[in-house]
Amino acid sequence: MPPSPLRNAHRLKPVPLAPSRNARYNSPVPPVSQTIRVKVLFFGRLKELTGHAEHSADFADAATIEQLFALYATRHPELAKYRSSVVASRNQEFAAWDTPLRPPVSGG
Numbered sequence: 001m002p003p004s005p006l007r008n009a010h011r012l013k014p015v016p017l018a019p020s021r022n023a024r025y026n027s028p029v030p031p032v033s034q035t036i037r038v039k040v041l042f043f044g045r046l047k048e049l050t051g052h053a054e055h056s057a058d059f060a061d062a063a064t065i066e067q068l069f070a071l072y073a074t075r076h077p078e079l080a081k082y083r084s085s086v087v088a089s090r091n092q093e094f095a096a097w098d099t100p101l102r103p104p105v106s107g108g
Contacts, residue, residue: 068098
């Protein structure tokens with residue numbers, strides 16, 4: 001019969017329960033992803049101007065709908081004149097121009 005692992009337990013070095021000063025338990029962790037991919041849908045005249053009904057673009061996490069529109073207005077300058085009449089939405093809900101593309105994340 002093999003010897004029991006607990007037989008020599010009294011000879012093991014004790015493990016400290018409190019973290020050492022060198023432990024970096026609360027050190028900042030870099031974000032998993034710094035960009036997101038968004039799918040943009042174009043309707044009516046904007047669809048005609050861009051030449052497609054939908055397009056995907058990569059953006060920084062903190063980007064807003066306004067910045068997204070600005071990107072497409074640079075690619076298709078005629079879009080800029082429709083800015084005042086365009087209604088923006090995110091996830092099929094109306095949204096303000098300063099709305100972030102990625103909704104805030106909470107957790108615990």
